[in-house]
Amino acid sequence: MAVIAKKGFDVEKLRSDFPLLQTMMNGKPIAFLDSAASSQKPTRVIEAMDTYYREKHANVHRGVYQLSQEATTAYENARELARAFINAPSAHEVIFVRGCTEGINLVAATFGRRFLDAGSEVLISAMEHHSNIVPWQMACEDKGAKLKVIPVNEKGELVMEEFERLLSDKVKIVAITHVSNTLGTINPIEEIVEKAHDRGIPVLVDGAQAIPHMQVDVQALGADFYAFSGHKMFGPTGIGVLYGKEEWLNALPPYQGGGEMIETVTFEKTTYNELPHKFEAGTPDIAGAIGLGAAIEYIQSIGYDAIHAHEAELLDYATQGLQQVEGIRFIGTAREKASVVSFLADGIHPYDLGTILDKLGIAVRTGHHCTQPLMDQFCIPGTVRASLAFYNNKNDIDRLVDGVKRAVAMLR
Amino acid sequence: MSINEIQDEIIDEFSLFSDWMEKYEYIIDLGKQLPLIDEKYKDEEHLIKGCQSRVWLHAGLDGDKVVFTADSDAVITKGIIALLIRVLSNQPAEEVAKSDLYFIGRIGLKEHLSPTRSNGLVSMVKQMKMYGLALHAKN
Numbered sequence: 001m002a003v004i005a006k007k008g009f010d011v012e013k014l015r016s017d018f019p020l021l022q023t024m025m026n027g028k029p030i031a032f033l034d035s036a037a038s039s040q041k042p043t044r045v046i047e048a049m050d051t052y053y054r055e056k057h058a059n060v061h062r063g064v065y066q067l068s069q070e071a072t073t074a075y076e077n078a079r080e081l082a083r084a085f086i087n088a089p090s091a092h093e094v095i096f097v098r099g100c101t102e103g104i105n106l107v108a109a110t111f112g113r114r115f116l117d118a119g120s121e122v123l124i125s126a127m128e129h130h131s132n133i134v135p136w137q138m139a140c141e142d143k144g145a146k147l148k149v150i151p152v153n154e155k156g157e158l159v160m161e162e163f164e165r166l167l168s169d170k171v172k173i174v175a176i177t178h179v180s181n182t183l184g185t186i187n188p189i190e191e192i193v194e195k196a197h198d199r200g201i202p203v204l205v206d207g208a209q210a211i212p213h214m215q216v217d218v219q220a221l222g223a224d225f226y227a228f229s230g231h232k233m234f235g236p237t238g239i240g241v242l243y244g245k246e247e248w249l250n251a252l253p254p255y256q257g258g259g260e261m262i263e264t265v266t267f268e269k270t271t272y273n274e275l276p277h278k279f280e281a282g283t284p285d286i287a288g289a290i291g292l293g294a295a296i297e298y299i300q301s302i303g304y305d306a307i308h309a310h311e312a313e314l315l316d317y318a319t320q321g322l323q324q325v326e327g328i329r330f331i332g333t334a335r336e337k338a339s340v341v342s343f344l345a346d347g348i349h350p351y352d353l354g355t356i357l358d359k360l361g362i363a364v365r366t367g368h369h370c371t372q373p374l375m376d377q378f379c380i381p382g383t384v385r386a387s388l389a390f391y392n393n394k395n396d397i398d399r400l401v402d403g404v405k406r407a408v409a410m411l412r
Numbered sequence: 413m414s415i416n417e418i419q420d421e422i423i424d425e426f427s428l429f430s431d432w433m434e435k436y437e438y439i440i441d442l443g444k445q446l447p448l449i450d451e452k453y454k455d456e457e458h459l460i461k462g463c464q465s466r467v468w469l470h471a472g473l474d475g476d477k478v479v480f481t482a483d484s485d486a487v488i489t490k491g492i493i494a495l496l497i498r499v500l501s502n503q504p505a506e507e508v509a510k511s512d513l514y515f516i517g518r519i520g521l522k523e524h525l526s527p528t529r530s531n532g533l534v535s536m537v538k539q540m541k542m543y544g545l546a547l548h549a550k551n
Contacts (some may be wrong), residue, residue: 350486351531355524360435410433
């Protein structure tokens with residue numbers, strides 16, 4: 001199966017598309033294993049943005065002149081690419097935002113304003129990134145609503161029986177991550193959506209860590225809102241997508257006020273523009289959207305089947321390699337897992353391990369990964385996290401394993 | 413010895429290391445040595461929070477001199493703390509307050525004192541100087 005899926009997949013050829021992977025860190029060729037924090041960019045994305053600024057830039061949706069029309073077409077073409085990419089029913093359900101964080105904040109703030117009150121509840125999980133905790137906390141504080149948390153078991157999986165128990169009629173929305181940034185756990189979104197919808201409760205999915213690794217079909221998932229960032233899927237920083245079902249987006253009040261989002265403005269009363277413009281106040285990140293469009297085309301040119309097969313092989317290889325290190329402990333051992341390896345070496349602080357790996361030219365993330373409540377649950381200060389993308393190869397993993405062995409020998 | 417004399421001494425010592433491995437092995441050794449702080453001071457009040465590693469700092473007076481003790485949960489951070497204490501502890505409060513810690517850059521450890529590193533060391537140095545200032549004023 002893996003062999004069939006990987007037909008035509010040439011990791012070395014793909015690596016040459018990424019200028020940054022050819023650079024050095026601390027005098028050594030970089031082994032970049034921090035793609036879950038932010039991925040590197042292929043030349044195609046960089047060039048799309050460069051060409052836009054050199055040849056096509058003007059403000060969108062405003063000018064009658066040809067250049068502005070062309071910029072508008074390019075921007076709206078990116079929206080259509082994003083729509084098809086996640087199989088959204090229509091392009092006006094695709095809102096361009098700064099990133100996944102802004103997408104969640106948009107929903108939390110506007111949904112909170114319209115639908116939360118004292119006595120209502122928002123249901124999240126214990127493995128959420130701070131960006132899917134804090135916006136809801138803020139919305140709850142505003143209205144005197146309560147934040148409820150689905151617990152996680154020792155393997156790093158959601159306790160589904162608890163989810164069902166917590167899903168009461170007080171719950172106004174469920175906000176859940178598709179893939180955990182710290183543990184790699186892939187959550188059963190379809191099942192969560194189905195159970196929530198049985199009670200008429202909408203579901204927001206934080207897709208930041210899913211979109212670089214798997215085909216996302218918002219209709220198949222049934223999610224009411226789905227947010228993701230461009231920079232984690234080989235696109236530029238500062239751009240992301242919030243998908244929302246039309247009926248929900250229409251039911252929410254606007255988030256920010258300004259140009260573009262209005263229909264008519266008088267000092268007495270403003271009426272708002274239609275979707276998606278209602279939620280895109282001000283001049284948008286046009287170049288970012290075009291870069292995101294290029295990233296989508298790039299991913300599609302490789303195909304998620306090949307990406308998944310390669311990453312699954314690397315994840316196995318990394319897990320087996322690290323297992324040889326004495327006193328290694330993996331944090332996050334869910335059955336359904338994306339290519340993230342979070343670990344600790346017995347008696348060694350993640351900061352120390354990360355520092356030595358840095359000197360060896362190996363880029364990993366250390367710390368709590370913006371999931372402090374999760375770290376508290378496992379009673380650890382943080383982890384070392386190696387997160388893989390399709391452009392990683394076995395050499396990167398060999399260097400990681402050798403580096404960890406060397407660091408452990410120095411630190412123990 | 414004055415603060416700057418100690419800094420120059422450390423720079424000399426580090427010039428003997430031929431690569432980063434030797435340098436870090438030395439810092440790790442320093443970090444592994446006995447606790448640098450009385451256990452009773454390892455509490456919330458003395459904690460300097462960093463996103464990556466945590467640091468505890470206590471300052472006392474011995475005559476007109478400030479005596480620092482500190483600790484960290486990460487051994488490399490702790491090794492660097494040992495160097496900072498060697499430079500700043502048992503020095504007149506006024507000298508601590510106006511010290512310029514150039515040795516960190518010269519021995520190639522500047523990145524550990526970068527605010528982006530978030531290991532508590534930047535806040536610790538700030539705190540040490542503030543203690544110097546406060547204790548000097550009190551005297």
